[in-house]
Amino acid sequence: MTADTTPTVRVLRVQCADATGIIHRVTGVLAAQGLNVIEQEEFVDAPTGRFFLRTAFTGAADDVAVAKAVADVVDDASTTVHVRPRQKRRIAILVTKEAHCVGDLLVRDFSGELNAEIACVVGNHETLRPLVERFGHPFVHVPSDGLSHAEHDAAVLDALDGYQVEFLVFAKYMRIVGQGFIDHYKHRIINIHHSFLPAFIGAKPYHQAYKRGVKIIGATAHFVTGDLDAGPIIAQDVVSVRHSHGLGDMIQSGRNVEKIVLARALRLVFDDRVFVHGNRTVIFD
Amino acid sequence: MTADTTPTVRVLRVQCADATGIIHRVTGVLAAQGLNVIEQEEFVDAPTGRFFLRTAFTGAADDVAVAKAVADVVDDASTTVHVRPRQKRRIAILVTKEAHCVGDLLVRDFSGELNAEIACVVGNHETLRPLVERFGHPFVHVPSDGLSHAEHDAAVLDALDGYQVEFLVFAKYMRIVGQGFIDHYKHRIINIHHSFLPAFIGAKPYHQAYKRGVKIIGATAHFVTGDLDAGPIIAQDVVSVRHSHGLGDMIQSGRNVEKIVLARALRLVFDDRVFVHGNRTVIFD
Amino acid sequence: MTADTTPTVRVLRVQCADATGIIHRVTGVLAAQGLNVIEQEEFVDAPTGRFFLRTAFTGAADDVAVAKAVADVVDDASTTVHVRPRQKRRIAILVTKEAHCVGDLLVRDFSGELNAEIACVVGNHETLRPLVERFGHPFVHVPSDGLSHAEHDAAVLDALDGYQVEFLVFAKYMRIVGQGFIDHYKHRIINIHHSFLPAFIGAKPYHQAYKRGVKIIGATAHFVTGDLDAGPIIAQDVVSVRHSHGLGDMIQSGRNVEKIVLARALRLVFDDRVFVHGNRTVIFD
Amino acid sequence: MTADTTPTVRVLRVQCADATGIIHRVTGVLAAQGLNVIEQEEFVDAPTGRFFLRTAFTGAADDVAVAKAVADVVDDASTTVHVRPRQKRRIAILVTKEAHCVGDLLVRDFSGELNAEIACVVGNHETLRPLVERFGHPFVHVPSDGLSHAEHDAAVLDALDGYQVEFLVFAKYMRIVGQGFIDHYKHRIINIHHSFLPAFIGAKPYHQAYKRGVKIIGATAHFVTGDLDAGPIIAQDVVSVRHSHGLGDMIQSGRNVEKIVLARALRLVFDDRVFVHGNRTVIFD
The missing domain is CATH 3.40.50.170 (Formyl transferase, N-terminal domain)
Structure with a gap:
């Protein structure tokens, strides 16, 4: 849990129903925007089929735009997506x-x-x-x-x-x-x-x-x-x-x-x- | 909690109401019989006024006689005294x-x-x-x-x-x-x-x-x-x-x-x- | 660390130099072969720029072929890739x-x-x-x-x-x-x-x-x-x-x-x- | 380790060579002065034959006099005895x-x-x-x-x-x-x-x-x-x-x-x- 406090670090958090290829699609959004992932962890809760992703990334990004693009590729009604700069x-x-x-x-x-x-x-x-x-x-x-x-x-x-x-x-x-x-x-x-x-x-x-x-x-x-x-x-x-x-x-x-x-x-x-x-x-x- | 297994080690356990001088009296019984205390711990539970003593000792002793002598000097109806050799x-x-x-x-x-x-x-x-x-x-x-x-x-x-x-x-x-x-x-x-x-x-x-x-x-x-x-x-x-x-x-x-x-x-x-x-x-x- | 012992679960492990889009490319290999990721964790060691990935997946797969396909998309001389069935x-x-x-x-x-x-x-x-x-x-x-x-x-x-x-x-x-x-x-x-x-x-x-x-x-x-x-x-x-x-x-x-x-x-x-x-x-x- | 802060609680600490009857003698000093032991623990370090005693007591006592009386009954050149009121x-x-x-x-x-x-x-x-x-x-x-x-x-x-x-x-x-x-x-x-x-x-x-x-x-x-x-x-x-x-x-x-x-x-x-x-x-x- 490296606590990088550089202002341009952002954290994306996704919670949704698990599905094949989700990580590939989400990381594709970041790759397409030239964003650099510096931390990433995901977890699938097997009994409930729930997917959790936390990604810290750097690069010029618009929080709202990234969140929307991610939500679009996940395309699941139960999804929650948050993007925010890492700050106090x-x-x-x-x-x-x-x-x-x-x-x-x-x-x-x-x-x-x-x-x-x-x-x-x-x-x-x-x-x-x-x-x-x-x-x-x-x-x-x-x-x-x-x-x-x-x-x-x-x-x-x-x-x-x-x-x-x-x-x-x-x-x-x-x-x-x-x-x-x-x-x-x-x-x-x-x-x-x-x-x-x-x-x-x-x-x-x-x-x-x-x-x-x-x-x-x-x-x-x-x-x-x-x-x-x-x-x-x-x-x-x-x-x-x-x-x-x-x-x-x-x-x-x-x-x-x-x-x-x-x-x-x-x-x-x-x-x-x-x-x-x-x-x-x-x-x- | 040294686990001495020498057969002649005995353990005395006393539980009774606390009173002034109890330890002095109980250790006096052992001293009078020439027994050598090798471990001793006591505790008084302040809220209940209950006294607990564990003493390991060596020397020639009769379990029943030691227990009786200790019970006599404690002289409290709620006392329990046990003496037994340390063995499996x-x-x-x-x-x-x-x-x-x-x-x-x-x-x-x-x-x-x-x-x-x-x-x-x-x-x-x-x-x-x-x-x-x-x-x-x-x-x-x-x-x-x-x-x-x-x-x-x-x-x-x-x-x-x-x-x-x-x-x-x-x-x-x-x-x-x-x-x-x-x-x-x-x-x-x-x-x-x-x-x-x-x-x-x-x-x-x-x-x-x-x-x-x-x-x-x-x-x-x-x-x-x-x-x-x-x-x-x-x-x-x-x-x-x-x-x-x-x-x-x-x-x-x-x-x-x-x-x-x-x-x-x-x-x-x-x-x-x-x-x-x-x-x-x-x-x- | 759910210990699923179903014979068809396989574990892919990748260690290589970190680079933008690695996860996207590796998960792309699995997605392309229709394999279903059931556990995935990755870590980038910031001081050394080293990337670590562990993915457990199900589906019909050839261990050697998957490993080769992953190594190809990673394309880094220091990469090690292992794929093996989860078994005793x-x-x-x-x-x-x-x-x-x-x-x-x-x-x-x-x-x-x-x-x-x-x-x-x-x-x-x-x-x-x-x-x-x-x-x-x-x-x-x-x-x-x-x-x-x-x-x-x-x-x-x-x-x-x-x-x-x-x-x-x-x-x-x-x-x-x-x-x-x-x-x-x-x-x-x-x-x-x-x-x-x-x-x-x-x-x-x-x-x-x-x-x-x-x-x-x-x-x-x-x-x-x-x-x-x-x-x-x-x-x-x-x-x-x-x-x-x-x-x-x-x-x-x-x-x-x-x-x-x-x-x-x-x-x-x-x-x-x-x-x-x-x-x-x-x-x- | 009940932290009683009543001013009249005193703590006696003794460290000396172990010998038969030490506890009996030390507790005898306190009993003779009508002091009431409220906590007592002792330990004998078997490999070195060293005896350690901590006694908390209440009652009217002169620190120096108690310490001297205890040292007298212990009568061992390597003894250290301290008595002090329990205070900040x-x-x-x-x-x-x-x-x-x-x-x-x-x-x-x-x-x-x-x-x-x-x-x-x-x-x-x-x-x-x-x-x-x-x-x-x-x-x-x-x-x-x-x-x-x-x-x-x-x-x-x-x-x-x-x-x-x-x-x-x-x-x-x-x-x-x-x-x-x-x-x-x-x-x-x-x-x-x-x-x-x-x-x-x-x-x-x-x-x-x-x-x-x-x-x-x-x-x-x-x-x-x-x-x-x-x-x-x-x-x-x-x-x-x-x-x-x-x-x-x-x-x-x-x-x-x-x-x-x-x-x-x-x-x-x-x-x-x-x-x-x-x-x-x-x-x-």
Whole structure:
């Protein structure tokens, strides 16, 4: 996953029904336009007959024209084609009170390691304002007191409205958002869940894990869908725990995993390496 | 966890309510008898105030007398004390059709790496008889056709009766055993479950995992209790999977984890390193 | 890495200098012959400008004709093209005294999980004859007493001669073989080394690791080349160790890793997923 | 490793030659003073006959008096005994240009997760001043231009002098310090090395790892001694890499491991869980 950031690199992504000769036809479009493929990966999901292609290329190209030409040769009603320049994505980060995930992203941004541009941080509490503002980013407080879930969702959407972001990152945003909220950012909301899903769905997963006496704990980054904690998984990792690790130790170890898993997922998504396929993901890393 | 197999090494295990000076009193018993402690670990579970001690010692000792003397100085009604020489445990392995776990144990036994003596292998199918018999161990077929669950359990207990084993190892024994069966071998049945519990409880965990699109799969060795897949966990491990891994690949990768996790759990249990504490385990490794 | 074993699946592998339109031309060859691509992965190593392609396809095809047609459209002097049906590879396993790796392969073979056919096992000691023969495979003893290294190498090559194997698997074969031996099976000898190379090159890696006080140990499967322990790496894995783990515990833990890493490497190589690129490997898993 | 921060918790650490009854005698000292043991672990390193004990206790105690009483009952010339309250350690962090490790520690400090108090950050470049100062900590620039190694070491020691710190944390401090420097902080300098030592000792380990074609990379936290990269290892971890990961990807993945491993090591050391034993460590976690 060479992270070439030269401005003229473009990424083409195709998802469609598999058919003989698809790669030949798609690569033919690029060859005909004199474009130079520098990375290419494809995958056919055998059980569903679904084809996935990611191609990074250089050369003078019009995004819309390339996408149209590719769609024409694929000629399948279920096809989705995207072409976009490889550049930083504009994001908003949503938080509650915990600092470790957003802090990690802020430090990465500081040192130029984040392939995203942080437009703002939105919090339902004021706790993290000092951390965010010392990095020079706007912090928007949208309190939920006295609001219904739907009202708070709407207030957050309002707050986000002026920032024109492509992705939302739920960096320990301890709120359940409704379908209306999700529909605004379909497959563009990434959440970090503090368990290796589907273990410990729901509230207080570390408490559940401690009580169950597991020997590994973990974290899961996933797209947010209408099904709580059931969206397509992007990245997961785990860490071992021992009987001597109390609940506090497990939370501490888990936070290390959470922030790394979230950052890894963002890197993949923002570099156009992740396809959603039903409730699963296809990831070219 | 140095595995000294000198016959005169003994292991003392104490579980009781914590109290000031317990270690001083227990080590005093050993010191008074001139016994030489070569390994010692203790743990106090703060939330429950429970004390756990494992001591390996050498020297001329009477197991019963040491246990009694220790129990006397602990003087707590909830105390359990065990003293036993460190020697191979006599076990039976229960199987169905899959070879990887029992095959792994047979090879370890062949090369002297198993700290157990395999008395027999019991199968509800004939599939694995050739594998077991070529290693010179008895294979006992207890078919379940036409039997109720309780009747089959009873038939297996009957079959085991003559072998006088201390532990049962469920090496992919695809049967659910009843409480009566479990009571015969309380905390002496170790099962390998093909998921990182509590994810994917129940049947066909790899199918569930594939469908859910997880990025890690795993295995769990646990004591069998009356609650299906909910017994105290001894060991767990995981392995990464990719979108390109079909169900068959996941099963194959998972089997590698299963057999290693099971062997690791057996090594710990048979070396008296595992305490059961409610639904959790305390493990001195 | 769906392991389809339908006899008519073929795997095309191409390695050549990268050039615009290569994929288009190669897939054009397959499309022209009406062959159906079921898996395809390619990779361009940017620093060296080297192109790697693996394509699995079905349909009536002549291996030699397809390979020639592909080579013609690639038209680069450094190209290597292979086409072969996906079928079990014929292998010999070389051993010394340790049972865990060869035992693991024998059990996998027993249960049909090994994508290879074991032609024979060659040992420089008699130790493992009983294990091998109880699985019904020939065991060939080639003692090294009184022989120079070159003479023993020659004797082993002689012994292998009649078995017509494609790959040699060094399953804890504790001999260093000479260049002449290696040249007979270039990139077709796979060794398991008991450390996470390049740490602990050479003899007694666990002793070295114990002495160094590392917190992780590991194993490495690699192709054997003339440079000791420096051949292209296929697979590696590690396991954590603690201060309480003596040398014997480390060896025991390490063996678990060794056999799993070796089996994983064989699975990849025998399914034509591994390309050698100088001292590195490109692996489509 | 329950992280109780109640001020009256004290930790006793003993290292001495093993002898019969040591635990009995030491615990007798605590019992005689009415102190309540809340955590205790001991270990005897069999090959060297060395005894290690860590005891956390509560109750009214005089650190010096307890230490003296323990030393008296142990009565061995090689004994070291420490008693200290469990409280935050005062540290200085040394850096060069990379932000990820120091940034991680600053965020942990911000959210109260660091069991240390950051007295200052010293850099041989100005690069990280803005990051450090926005967290309100002093940044001291000690340039090395025109100085010999010994002169720069002396200048850094001078700069540290007024801060009265107990530990130095080398958070990607890309300087080799001399023996004189090390002697000032014996076993109190913790370095993070960007490889799983002893692989890739010396400069540019990721470049070495990329060139060698390894499938795992890692990081090592260790005490700094006079032998470059050979000090006692505290913590290590690894992450998998693929052929598609260029050097830049490996550096990025590696940084994730580096900061987590460093933080884990600090947590263990600052909670008095780490003993140095020659070139190895004994860690009660």
